[in-house]
Amino acid sequence: MKAVCFDTPGSPDVMKVSNFEMPKIYDDQVLIEVKYAGLNRPDIVQREGKYPAPPNHSKILGLEVSGFVCKIGANVTRFKKGDKVAALVNGGGYAEFCTSDEETTFKIPKNISLKEAATIPECFFTVWSNLIMRGKLKEKQKVLIHGGTSGIGIAAIQILKLYKSEIFTTVGTNKKKSFCESIGVQNVFNYKETDFFEEIKKIEEKGIDIVLDYVGGDYINKNINLLKSDGKLINIGFLNGSLANINLMRVMLKRLTITGSTLRIREKAYKARILDDLKKIVFPNFENGNIKCYIDSVFKLKDVVSSHQYLERGEHIGKIVLEV
Ligand SMILES: NC(=O)c1ccc[n+]([C@@H]2O[C@H](COP(=O)([O-])OP(=O)(O)OC[C@H]3O[C@@H](n4cnc5c(N)ncnc54)[C@H](OP(=O)(O)O)[C@@H]3O)[C@@H](O)[C@H]2O)c1
Missing domain, CATH: 3.90.180.10 (Medium-chain alcohol dehydrogenases, catalytic domain)
Structure with missing residues (x-):
């Protein structure tokens, strides 16, 4: 063959x-x-x-x-x-x-x-495993998905809509922003034009319930700081690196869960x-x-x-x- x-x-x-x-x-x-x-x-x-x-x-x-x-x-x-x-x-x-x-x-x-x-298969299995089985997503939660137009991002957005989530996402172009808006994402940020962290802070003082991230790097601390008490950060990739200086005091005080997984193994x-x-x-x-x-x-x-x-x-x- x-x-x-x-x-x-x-x-x-x-x-x-x-x-x-x-x-x-x-x-x-x-x-x-x-x-x-x-x-x-x-x-x-x-x-x-x-x-x-x-x-x-x-x-x-x-x-x-x-x-x-x-x-x-x-x-x-x-x-x-x-x-x-x-x-x-x-x-x-x-x-x-x-x-x-x-x-x-x-x-x-x-x-x-x-x-x-x-x-x-790959995107829907991964997103289900992480948002639903690991993240224990509940209806009407506030969820941030980085990279909204990736295979993973679009699968996540569509599953979140089934759970009536308020969805936040980041994208790298305005064409991608319009696409995410057209499929029903309420809050889309072009990270090349605005700082998603500052923008979300303005809208959501109490914070986000779940962040699904595959970017990592300087997003790691921003994600942690955006989470509300008992929030969850779920990492499924690290396109910008997996190392960060984290103040675990925030994790303790907000009772956060930081987790992640890979499907293949x-x-x-x-x-x-x-x-x-x-x-x-x-x-x-x-x-x-x-x-x-x-x-x-x-x-x-x-x-x-x-x-x-x-x-x-x-x-x-x-x-x-x-x-x-
Ligand atoms: N853990 C698991 O089990 C598992 C399973 C499947 C996939 N993944 C991970 O999930 C991620 C998405 O996979 P996918 O196949 O859905 O991706 P994809 O369709 O190729 O989309 C990736 C998108 O990420 C954005 N991006 C943000 N920062 C980036 C950077 N530093 N380098 C390159 N792209 C960047 C780009 O869009 P913008 O223009 O918006 O930046 C890009 O189009 C990957 O990291 C993959 O390894 C993990």
């Missing part, structure tokens, strides 16, 4: 499409003939050699796919050959065929295309619990149009280098997809 590989980590042009051996499935897995694979920022970090695949995960990039089941393991009961599915996978998505655990594979919600379905049973929740609460909202898949652009597998160059520029709004 054809798949994207690289010999040594580095810039986008280390990637090339080559011939690979067909992947073998375990008894509790299915083999998917991949039609689309979603791109995610962690793919860049892996390509750069800073986020190697965990043991037993495919070395091929790609954390989410959609396509058709073409083989099932001996213990698989929920799928048959020909089923149209999407899946959160243990790497291997940038390829013509990809193995997937039965428990992280799902039938595509009604009214969602194969192309759209490939954009669901979590056990299969945990990912299965997330999928159960998504099927019950989020997928019906895809079907009735309340939640949408926002696709910025689609690249052919052979143009994978351009797709990563584009992802790295960060101008996109929503998800970037590879057509396999």
